[in-house]
Every structure is written in structure tokens, then in C-alpha cells.
Amino acid sequence: SGARTITKNPVFKATEFKLSHADNSFSIEFGTREYNRPESLIYRYSLDNEKWIDLPHGTNAVNFSDVSPGSHTLRIVAVDNGIQSDESVITISIAPVWYNSWWAKLIYLIIVLGVIYYAYYVMQMRARRKREAIERNYEAQINEAKLQFFINISHEIRTPMTLVMSPLQKLMASDDNPARQKDYRTINRNAKRVLRLVNELMDIRKIDKGKMMLSFTDTPIVPFIDDLCDLFKPVADSKDITLTFDHEGHDDMELWVDPANFDKIIMNLLSNAVKYTPNGGKIDIKLASGTDDNTTGPLHRYAEISVTDTGIGIPESERQHIFKRFYQVRNNQTGGTGVGLHLTSSLIKLHYGTINIEDNPEGQGTRFVVRIPLGHEHLPVNQLNIPLAQSSVPKHTTNMVLVPDINETDNDNVKVKVSERVLVVEDDEEIRNYVAHELSTHYKVDTCANGKEALDIIFKQQPDLVISDVMMPEMDGLELTRRIKKNINLNHIPVVLLTAKSREEDNLEGLETGADAYLTKPFNIDILIKTVNNLLKSHQRLRNTFSGNQTHDEKVDDIDTTSSDDKLMERIMKVLNKNLGNPDITVETLANEIGISRVHLHRKLKELTNQSPRNFIRNTRLRKAAKLLVEKKLTVAEVADLTGFRNPNNFATSFKELFGVSPTVYMEQHPDSPEE
Template sequence: MMEGFDRKWNKNSTTNPTATYTNLSHGEYQFLVRGIDKDKVSQARKLTIIIHPPWYKTNIAKVFGGLLAFLITFAGFQLYKQTFRRIEVEKMNEKKMQFFINISHEIRTPLSLIIDPLEKLISLPSNAENQRLFGIMHQNANRIFRLINQLMDVRKLDKGKMLVKFQETDLCSFISNIAESYNYLATSKEITLEVIKEKSTIKAWIDPLNFEKVITNLLSNAFKFTNTGGKITVYISELKRSAQIIVEDNGIGIKKTDSEKIFNRFYQVNSKETRNITGTGIGLHLSRSLVELHKGRLFAEPCENITGSRFIIQIPLGNKHLVKEDLITSENMLPAPSQAFLDIPTSSKLQNTPSKPQSTYKIMVVEDELEIRNYLVEELKPLYKVIAFENGKQAHSCLLKEMPDLILSDIMMPEMDGITFCKKVKNHIETNHIPIILLTALSKEEDKAEGIETGADMYLIKPFSTNFLKKSIVNLLENRNKIFNKWKNKNEKYELDPIDIQSHDEILIQKVMTIIRDNISNNDLNVEMLADGVGISRVHMHRKLKEITNQSARDLIKNVRMKQAAYILVNKKINVSEVAYSLGYSSLSHFSTTFKSYYGISPKEYAEQEQNNTQTEQS
């Protein structure tokens, strides 16, 4: 019997005096053996058996396993904390970015009323001191504008919507021109600014508009952190496979521990030297992101032997590393970049050919900001008859009464915003021909797309130039007169709008109108049916109708049906439901809703009103 394992004695015969145990756990056992002869039982003999545990069940293994489990748990907890902290930092950065963008939108409107009038003052004759003061104001106003644009650029980079177009550029002349625009700032701060070029010409493929932002940010930082009497040097050189630009200053410098952190978004060095220097903390982050779009790198390091810092840009030579679709050749070069600090404009620079007076035209201004509304009215009043409203609801209520030739509207307004107002204008038969210019501080691509999709003819971002706005108004009015003619008198109420078209376009319109007339009662009449009948693609049909009639195929079909409905209601003695079904409407409510959106009243009210007018005229 095995004590601790067997509960009773096991009997074996003398022919098989063995005991076998195969499933003993580790530990100490006592094996007892005794003999039995009839009724006699011998004294039990005892054998001590010790079974050692496997290595993984030893005490040392248990301690090690517990320690390992603790370390894994601790590491997992730390990883969770870091992930949670990273998510919280990302959320906080997103909130900061959204806050800055919201503030930027608010700043754009008053900035419009600073830059544009200031440019007008600069263009006027004045003494040298006034010109100097105006120049300082103009430079700082543009600095605010650049900061706003930096915030927008960071958002575009986050969304992957930053547009880059590369062209071969001489870095030496490109950077020298930017540096020259800082001469006034260098003189005022008594700082020496020098550009050292290894060669007279170093060609590289860059996006001038975005790369200028990088150089501007680095130079602005250098001036910000360099004391009076200091020196800033820009080195331009060519390495084996890349071009290198170094912006070096002998300012307060940076620590090695901060050389990477300064490129983090919103990071600012906290030291007694930088405590009184303010900034947004996004300039270097944006600069590195833009350099990386050029497949290059931007890094910082302390200056050797002297106090100061060096920012180094390295971008590959040639264009094999770039996407072919992003390259721009000499046939379609981008415009030259704007300068970081603009020269004080003279009257000759800002003189524009005055727009031809159009006193017969009426412009509707819709803007909730009193100052900018009054400013627009004063600027346009010498050229046009101007009416102004503070929101879309007020403007829409007077739209049919005033019938302006062009609408100038803000987007963000109380009661009815500009997008809703634009939709209502473009969906009404009497007003869908009116050009609309949207003015807004919203500069995201999706905002622009939404504005254009509603039918707006132009989308201007604040701050804007009134000279550009005036010329845009002239062009829109002239172009609209070429492609669309309004009804001339009441007798043409039920006729289609006269269209000024060329002979091949006239043939196309005749075919389209024949198909519409023959299928006007067909509920399936649409652009596909028109395209199939004429023998062109759906996209081509839509584009041609838009060019010729300024209407989509759907709107053209709707216009014809509504005019035909108005004619039948007045001249035929049939009820509204019969009119609806005869014009391809399977739903009476849909017909009534569409009719009311075009004429402002229901079909029944329209018929009664026209009959009353006819009786009044006859009497």
C-alpha cells in the first residue's frame, strides 16, 4: 500500500509480487509491504519514496513566473497609459486646431476691412513718413493673413488634401528674392542678413508656393530669436544627390534635447530666453511636413563653437523621385510666389483700369457683418445700383420684387445661410439665371465644393481685393448676357427663353426640344433619353445644355413642363390632376409642389389669378 495514494491494501500472489504506480504526483510517499499466511499478518515494512517536481513547478520557477506575470501586467498597463495619453494628446491637438481654425474664420472678415482699404491708402499720394507707416501696417496685416493660412495648410496636410505641383527652379535666385524681402526687417532690427551661394545656379524641382512657406518660416524664426546686432546667414549648396539649404543664426540657440521636439505641433521651448517670445507652435511642424512632401528632410542642430541654431533642408536633385502627374513644365509654369514681406506699393503698382460703369445693373449684397456690408455698398455704389440685406431670409423675401442682376452673398449668416439662399435662388424659374458670388472665411475644399454645387458662379475667400471683385462682377454680367436672355415682356411669358446660339448648337436644341415635346407626358423623360435621341453621351449632353441654356437637362425639362402647365391651366378647361398626368407627373402632390416652387402659388391659385387678370383687362 502507498500511503497518501492508496486507500486500502492491495493483495498480490507470490507468483506476481509487484506493484506498479504510474500517476503519482511529486512529493514524499511511504510504501508499505506485509505478508499474510492464512490468519497471520506480518509486521509492515516501510520504504520512503521521494518524487521531485518538474522544473516548472519548483519554487524558483513559481517566483520567476510570478515576477514575469507582474512585469507583463505592468508593461501592458504602461502601454495602455501611453496609448491613452497619446489619444488624449491627439484629441487635445484636434481641439486646439479646431479652435484656431474657428478663430481664423472670425479674423478673416475684419482682416478684409484692413488690407483692402490699406492698399487704397498706399496707392494715394502721401509723404514718405505716411508711406513708411502704411507699409508697416500692410506687412503686419499680411503676416496675420499668412498665420491664418498656415493653420489652414496644417489642416489640409492632416486630411491629405495638400496640392503640390513641382517645377524646376533655380534655388539661388528663388531664396535670394525671398531673403531680399526681409531687408527692411533686418535694417530695423540691426541684424545682418547674408545669402552665401556655392554656385551661381542650383536647379531643383520644388513647389514654389509651398517651398516659399518653408523658407519664410525659417527666416521668420531666425529673426524672432536673434537679438539686435546679430547675424543670420543662408547657405545654398549642392551635395552629391541633393540640394542643401542651411539657415543659421547666432541667436539664443536650441538644446540638443529640443532639436526634434520643436517640430512637434504646438510645441514651444519653455525657457527664460523664450518666455517673452510668442508663437503658435505650428510653423516648424508645417515646414517639415512640406519638405517631406518634396521627399526631403528638415532637421535642426545647435551651432558649433557659437551660440545659435542651424536649420538644414535637404531635397533630392532631379525629378525621378516625384510623381509624373505632379510635374509642371515650362508650358504651364506656376505663378511666382508672393513675398514674405511685401514692398510698399506705389500708386503706379496699384493703379487699375477702372471698371466700365454699369449704372443699369442692380447688385444685391447679403452680409450679416455691418462693417463689411457697408464697405461693399460704398465700393459698388459708384458703379451699380446696390441694395443690401443682413441675412438670406430678408434677401429672399425681396428677391422677386427687386430682381437683381447679380447677388453678392456671405455664407455664414443667421436665420438663412448663404448656401440655403443660393439653392432657393437657383431652384426658382424666375431667378435661376442670376449670377451669385459667395464671400466667406471658409477656405476648405469641401466648403468650396458645396458652394459651387449649389449653383454659385464664384467663391471668394476673405480677405479679398475689391478691385478683383469689381472685375469679376463685370465679367459675370457680360458672360451671363451672352449665354442667357431674360423674358422681354409679358407676352413672352409662355415662350421658351430666347437663346443666342451658333448654327450647330441651334440644331442640337431643336432636336432636344422635339424629343421633350414628343415625350412630355412620359414620366421617364430624362437626360439619358435626350442623349440617346440626339446620339451623344450623357455627360456631353449635360455639358452642352449647360453651355447653351445655362440649365441642366433636368431643369430644362422641368422649365418646359412648368411653362406648358401654366399655359394649359389658363387656356384649357381641364382640372389640375389632368394637367399633371398629361405632363408626365404620376403624383399630383409632386406636380403641385414643383409648380409652387416655380411660381410661388399653387396651380389652382395660379389659374384663378390669371383668369381674374384677364377679366379685369377685358372690363
């Protein structure tokens, strides 16, 4: 039956039969050894110990259909006139279908257990990934909080550093005492070190935001590194550390690097080496080149710069974390922020290079190995800087300032008058007093502590130039600059912004507000004075040009000509004067009265007056209102009504925005004739 043997014995002797699941319908015939009087026999059977069933007379077979898989016991007896024979017992075993067999169930069990285990594993992995994501987010938030904290602190550091470096530079220039000059250089070197740390934080933020754009220049690397080594020799000599640079055979090597950022890589490595090398130690810098046959990328041909020291070394377990931001080696006894190596690694990646840490092959200490690709084929074209003449030694600057061109010699005869007035706006009292003191020998100087106070002073005194800090209470320097440049009575005043923010986007934001110059703290006071001088001279040149003083226009006979623009302005003013008291006059009305399109009117007024038509109408009304107020013949409400303002409150607000004071105060401040 199927693959099963039903029985190995003769049927009448067999006690067990095996059938497949396909043969679960079958018949069993039976009989006795006595064949006389068969009509008197009755057969009875019981399946699986259930109730006995009697068969009809003469019937000796039982039919079974759809018997369930498993082992079944069939009992049969014969009854002859009330006499019952012995039981005949057979076992019928029906195999289950294959997918319901014991081995199939075992497989099912294994699969179910596997699914349960996999589900548990997936849940565990998801939970672990979720925990890791939470930990990463938490770590990122902590790092961001640290970085933001350091950046905020760096802004605060730049302000007092101005009071350190600017007076220090004056002392270095004026004091010839050799002993004090040595102290000055020490102070200057450490002050620059503080600024370098501050700038590193700014660089990390740029890299994180993807805004660090390098400018690669073909740079002679030997004098470049020599120049950096010279910066560290005084510190190395003070600790009796031998600092050597081995570049034998590579004197003419040139690398495509960004000098302004590549020097930070070398300086950080040298700074760490000097910091962690004990007195009497040794620092070796080696320049080499080579090829890597295992790679076809930019590093197939490379320059290798190694910095080896005899310092405390870095344990193997710490090396995989050493380039993480804010990470510090556990045995670090010299402090540090954990920023330098992270910035170094990030800048090397931007140079398409690699950095590795090794043990000093000659004994105690650490060896940093930097590899930078040779050539420039791997570099983006928009990042290549190919100057007409390249300098062999890079210049290292602490910070950059956006100022007008500064020339020590004046080629013109324009002189800045001492009577010119400068307003210094700075919330830090020491900085404010210092800048005011330095400028007081050149100009008349007024001071205030925030932008709100400054705006009131500017409206009242109309200074010739404003010097303002950016971060201030009440009103910051950017908002102050916007209000000055948007007011037609004030927008001619030059504005110089001083700030501790050194990011490019901060510089752009300052210049976009209309600032004429943007200086980063700590600034050189001489640069500030020269910047103010240049701006005032430029402003004076413009006044001379428009007044005709430079060309003696008043001595030239006028020729009666009227340009088309003058004719247009006459038509505009004629219509505006006619409708000055009409509150319903609009830009469209003005354009229709003149006979030009609204777009053309807007373009011409913007070109001729630097004002939009709406502002031109409003400002003309306000200037007329100012004249009426000075005459003191009408009340403020009557003046507002005569100049087309329905709401006196709106009139007062607009008037104060243009003139800096309310109409009532304006009347009090102008007791004399309108001509004044």
C-alpha cells in the first residue's frame, strides 16, 4: 500500500496490517472453520473498543471508509445459537499524509521555533539599533551642545582678546627694550594660540555644515613646513626638545594643498608632539613620497609627512577613538579640548588624504603618518587656484577682516577734519572706552551701549560715521545697520561693524545689511582707524563731487537744458503737490495722472530717488508735515489731515520712523524758522 508493506504473513495469520493514507477505505472478510449451518452464525465487531455491532445473518464482511490515520484495533467474534467464540484481534495502522507525518511536524516545529527565534532576534536588533540611534543622537546633541557652548564662549573670548592684542601690538611697535620685547612675543604667541583654538571650533562647524570649501594651490612643501617649524622652535627650545625636519631628496617637492587649512594640520600635529613630549625629548618630521600598488585612486602616488615624538604614547585601545570630536585619551595629563585631532582628520579627508597612528619605531612615543595625493588630477576644477605668481612661503594670519583698501600714503589732498563726529556703539564698556580713547585724537567721539540708544543719537546728532558691535542687547548691530540704511535721512552715514563672529556667512550677513566694513575681533586698532579714515574720505569726496567743489561747478555758466528725467520729476511733483492732502492717492493714481505705467514709474523713481513710489509719496508727505510743524500754526492732528494721513497715530509712527522723534518733540526741537 503506497510505500508500505501491508503484512509479511499470510492474511489469516496476520495480526497487524499497514496501509497508506491513500488506502484508508477497505474491506475485511472473515469466516469460521465450521461450514455447517452458516445461516445460524452472526458476526459481531468492535473498532477501537467502541460499541459492538452485529452483522446481518449471512454477512461476513465489514466495509470501512475514510478511516483516520493512526493505529486502530478491530475485535471480531462469531455467535452461534448464543454461543460466542473467542475474539480475533487485529491492528490496522494507517499512515498519515506526508505533510501530517511526525517528521513533517518536527520540521514544522523547527520552522516555527526558527521564526520565533528570528522574530525575537529582529526585535532585539531593532531595539539595539533604536538604543544605538538614541545614543548616537544623544551623543550628537551633547557634541552639538559642547560645540555651541565653545562657539558662544569663543565669541566672548574675541572681545577681551581685542584689549590684549591691540594694545600689545602698539607696545611691540613702540618699546625697544629687548627683555620686554621677549615678553611681548610670548604674550603675542599665546594670544594667537587662543585665537587659533577659537578658529578651530569655527572650522569644525563649517565642516559639519558642509560649507568648508578649500582652494588648492601648488605649494612648495619644504619651505611651507620649515616656516611652521620655526613657529614651534622657541617652545621646543624652552623644553630642551630637539626638533628636526628631514626632507632629503625632496627639496623641490610641490603639493596641491590649501595653505590656509593645511598649515592647521601640521600645526596641530606639532602642537600635540610638543605638548606630550617630555623635556629633553625629540621630535622628527620626515617628508617622503611613494606609490601604493593596492589602490588606483588618488593615493596611488602620494607624499608622506610623518611626525614622530618620544612622548607618552597612545595606547592601542585608544587609537580608534583619538580622532573623534571632544575625545581625550584617558591618561591625558596635560588637558586639551579633544578638538585638534578631529579637525586635523577632517581637513586631511578634505585634502583626499589619510592619517594613521603608529608606535615610534625607535622606542617610546607616537608616530603620525599623513599621506596626501600627488598631482591635481583628483581635485575638482572649481577648487583649483592657479595664481600667476606663487609665493614659496605661505603667510599665516590669525583672522581676516573685510575693510577698504588701506594705503599708508595718501595720493590725494583730502584731509579728515578733527571736527568729524564718530559714534561708537559697544555693550562691553572696556572695548567701548578703548576704541573711543584711540579715536578721540582723530575725531569727536560719542559712545553708547546698544543699538536703541545709538539710533536716538544718530537721529539727533547725525554723526559722520558709526562703529557698532554686532551682538548687543535691546537692538543688535545688524538691525541698527538695517534701520540706518533704510532711512533716507540716515543712509548716507557709513557703518563699520565689529564682531566676534568670524564665519563667512556672518560676514555676508553683515555686508548684506549695508555695512560699509566688517572687522572681526580681535582687530588691530590701526586698521580700524585707517578704515574709518578711508570711509570718511570717500564720503567727503562724494560730497565734494555732488556739491561741485572738485570741479568748481559754481563758476561755470549754466546752460538752460532740461533732461527727460527732470521733466518727469516735475510732473510727478506737480501731481503729488496737488494731491498731497488726498489720503486716497495711490501709486496707480499717480501713474495714471502722469501718463506712464505703474512699472515704469516704479523703475524711474527707484533710479532717481532710490525710493519705491509708495515710500516716495509717504516721505514727501512727511517732509511737508515737518515744515508745517516747524511753523507752529497748526496742531499735529491738523498737519496729519492736511498731508493725507487719516489716522493721527499712523502719522506719528511714520513721522518718528523717518525723523527719529515724535511730531510733538520735533516741534519743540525746532523753535526757529523753517529755513533752519
